[in-house]
Amino acid sequence: MQPLEQQPVLLLIDDSPMIHRLLTFKLKNEGIEFLSAFSASEGLELAASNRPALILLDLHLPDQNGLTALLSFKNDPRTIDLPVIMLSGDTDPANKVRAFELGAMDYVTKPFDIHELRARIQSAIRVHTLMHMLEKRAQIDGLTGLWNRAHFNERLSTELDQSKRNKTEMSLIICDLDHFKKVNDTFGHPAGDAVLQSFAKVLTTELRSYDVACRYGGEEFAIILPDAGPPASLAICERIRKAIEAKRWPNYPNIRATASFGLTDRGLDSGQTPEAWVAAADKCLYDSKQSGRNRVTTYATSGQAPRLAIAG
Amino acid sequence: MTDPTSQLSPLQSEFASDADMQELIQMFVDEVPQRMSEFRFAWDRANAAELGRLAHQMKGAAPGYGFTPLGESAKALESALKHAAHDLTAVRREFDSLIQMCSRVAR
Numbered sequence: 001m002q003p004l005e006q007q008p009v010l011l012l013i014d015d016s017p018m019i020h021r022l023l024t025f026k027l028k029n030e031g032i033e034f035l036s037a038f039s040a041s042e043g044l045e046l047a048a049s050n051r052p053a054l055i056l057l058d059l060h061l062p063d064q065n066g067l068t069a070l071l072s073f074k075n076d077p078r079t080i081d082l083p084v085i086m087l088s089g090d091t092d093p094a095n096k097v098r099a100f101e102l103g104a105m106d107y108v109t110k111p112f113d114i115h116e117l118r119a120r121i122q123s124a125i126r127v128h129t130l131m132h133m134l135e136k137r138a139q140i141d142g143l144t145g146l147w148n149r150a151h152f153n154e155r156l157s158t159e160l161d162q163s164k165r166n167k168t169e170m171s172l173i174i175c176d177l178d179h180f181k182k183v184n185d186t187f188g189h190p191a192g193d194a195v196l197q198s199f200a201k202v203l204t205t206e207l208r209s210y211d212v213a214c215r216y217g218g219e220e221f222a223i224i225l226p227d228a229g230p231p232a233s234l235a236i237c238e239r240i241r242k243a244i245e246a247k248r249w250p251n252y253p254n255i256r257a258t259a260s261f262g263l264t265d266r267g268l269d270s271g272q273t274p275e276a277w278v279a280a281a282d283k284c285l286y287d288s289k290q291s292g293r294n295r296v297t298t299y300a301t302s303g304q305a306p307r308l309a310i311a312g
Numbered sequence: 313m314t315d316p317t318s319q320l321s322p323l324q325s326e327f328a329s330d331a332d333m334q335e336l337i338q339m340f341v342d343e344v345p346q347r348m349s350e351f352r353f354a355w356d357r358a359n360a361a362e363l364g365r366l367a368h369q370m371k372g373a374a375p376g377y378g379f380t381p382l383g384e385s386a387k388a389l390e391s392a393l394k395h396a397a398h399d400l401t402a403v404r405r406e407f408d409s410l411i412q413m414c415s416r417v418a419r
Contacts, residue, residue, distance in 0.1 A: 015369070018340065089368055110372035111374070
């Protein structure tokens, strides 16, 4: 999972090199990374590809009026959510009102007081960071701290696209705790929650830092393994299977937990949709359950019918 | 022949005593002759749009480097241009005083 805190990037779009130099210098100790654009078109391109934490946009640009540029930012899905502070030598209130109507976060007139501008920049970045955090929160499962299903759906598509584009391997695991209902019924829901949390802990311990572990449903989990083909992904499944099998709970000494796994990979077919990947992994999981649980079932790389790879 | 600009008092940055700003001010001052020739070039070609753009940039930047009077002078030229509707003779006074202000800029 990627870190939330990174050095914020600020994109300055202004046609005057004197302003670029002054701002870069004045903000050099703020822990901000600077991107420079001298025209609206250059700025739009940089904003879309780098997704800065904040954009400072001059009202007078050589190729386009700054307000027109602002409108383009707000009409482009890649930049619609990026906060923009308008920077202008123009004090006409009509322009200010128009800028706010178009979605600008703030409006600073030139010549600016550097202390004031610095404070406004910091405040804007703070708000952006908070929004980003809230957005991320909405994609995290409260009980286990893993990604939730909404994130999984989104992420599976992007990871598949990326794997197709880069011609890299990829695997998908769908797994399910065995007889979980019995744990809840026998030991109570707090015990069930403890098992779910332990399983999540096993996942984060056994997985690589760039694997994507998600809580798919009640006791069902989905894991995306970028850059991992059959031998590696099978080994990962086995490690997880053994770890949860060996797990004990001091508060509930009689609980034993195992999990069943369905594993599918790129060998299946590179043209498959996310839905087909999930269906294939689900089918393997079903076979694991049918053939006795606590085991891993995988698609053979030849793309034939599911075969039992490893029995627990 | 004496240079008439040499008679004028030098215009120093308001941040001249700020050690942090020295390098930045020096770069700004070093580039003023180039800015002046850009202004003259636009003037000689009666390019009002370019003059306006240059004045606008100078208005926005000069005060940041501590040259407020230079910014004011650029602002005067910019607004005179807006009212002059491309008749450059009407802004002669503002143009001359901006050039004069530029020539006074010093370390």
